[in-house]
Amino acid sequence: MKKKLFVNKLSNKNPTKDITLDDIKYKIPRITEKKKITVKVNDKVSFSSGKIPIIAGPNGVESRELIFKVAKFLKKSGIKILRGHAYKPLTFPYRSKQYLETMDKGMDWLDEVKRHTGLSIVTEVTEIKHLDRICSTADILQIGSRNMANLELLKECAKTNKTIILKRHYGASLRDMFGAAEHILIEGNSKLILCERGITSPHTHRETSRFLLDIQAIVAMKEIINFPVISDPSHASFWAPWVTDLALASIASGCDGLIIEMHPKPEQSLVDPLQPLGFRKFSELLIKSKKVARAIDKKVC
Ligand code: PEP
Numbered sequence: 001m002k003k004k005l006f007v008n009k010l011s012n013k014n015p016t017k018d019i020t021l022d023d024i025k026y027k028i029p030r031i032t033e034k035k036k037i038t039v040k041v042n043d044k045v046s047f048s049s050g051k052i053p054i055i056a057g058p059n060g061v062e063s064r065e066l067i068f069k070v071a072k073f074l075k076k077s078g079i080k081i082l083r084g085h086a087y088k089p090l091t092f093p094y095r096s097k098q099y100l101e102t103m104d105k106g107m108d109w110l111d112e113v114k115r116h117t118g119l120s121i122v123t124e125v126t127e128i129k130h131l132d133r134i135c136s137t138a139d140i141l142q143i144g145s146r147n148m149a150n151l152e153l154l155k156e157c158a159k160t161n162k163t164i165i166l167k168r169h170y171g172a173s174l175r176d177m178f179g180a181a182e183h184i185l186i187e188g189n190s191k192l193i194l195c196e197r198g199i200t201s202p203h204t205h206r207e208t209s210r211f212l213l214d215i216q217a218i219v220a221m222k223e224i225i226n227f228p229v230i231s232d233p234s235h236a237s238f239w240a241p242w243v244t245d246l247a248l249a250s251i252a253s254g255c256d257g258l259i260i261e262m263h264p265k266p267e268q269s270l271v272d273p274l275q276p277l278g279f280r281k282f283s284e285l286l287i288k289s290k291k292v293a294r295a296i297d298k299k300v301c
Pocket residue numbers: 059085143144145146167197235
């Protein structure tokens with residue numbers, strides 16, 4: 001009896017901001033499809049249940065030297081996926097003189113480092129016009145939170161048939177995020193990974209902490225969808241000393257992967273220098289993550 005009432009409530013007759021049964025049936029059938037999903041990026045990397053791949057690297061591909069240094073360290077640490085953006089949206093238009101996007105030059109460095117180390121590459125796509133260049137190097141396209149609902153960009157990224165990480169906008173509901181995901185899936189590309197990266201909230205518990213990692217979103221997503229859900233505690237907290245604990249909480253909450261921002265000298269990072277982990281802190285995160293993953297029969301890779 002109770003259950004019936006619940007189902008009745010979950011109808012568009014009484015629309016809510018949450019996901020209704022009608023939504024699942026008519027608006028987001030693909031993203032909520034009930035089947036086991038493995039996202040195979042390439043022969044070396046896949047996202048599937050039981051595994052927790054870690055994606056790590058600096059915010060921007062600042063220089064050839066930086067990206068080689070980070071990549072070599074990651075390779076030695078057993079990490080398989082390097083992140084770094086050559087094209088990079090910033091919240092405010094006044095870029096510091098030191099921080100200009102490295103664009104095609106940055107992509108060339110990523111290409112070189114990929115050939116040298118065999119690491120797979122994640123990089124952000126900000127505009128359709130950059131797609132050809134990005135696709136000749138990247139294994140995974142990142143759609144940043146600010147572009148979550150840029151539907152033309154989503155469509156063109158989907159058409160490349162590359163694996164896509166779709167980050168949730170910090171003000172978007174899961175319903176809206178699933179709608180954006182559906183735009184990708186409808187193009188026939190199901191190599192899709194969803195990323196929780198923090199939300200706006202009246203309280204973030206530190207002046208410098210811009211967002212709040214929505215752990216509950218990880219659990220809620222895993223209840224509704226079978227696509228991999230990864231967590232980015234770096235962009236959520238904006239505060240390196242919290243990143244490890246939030247990463248561990250994400251693993252315990254059932255995430256299928258992590259994005260961790262890192263830099264050999266965090267204080268010298270050209271953007272968000274409070275956010276990246278240094279090498280030593282990253283190694284600690286890795287050791288602890290492996291322990292927590294083991295406790296729930298998963299494997300960090
Ligand atoms: C990033 O990954 O560097 C980034 C800016 O992420 P987000 O879009 O989540 O802010």
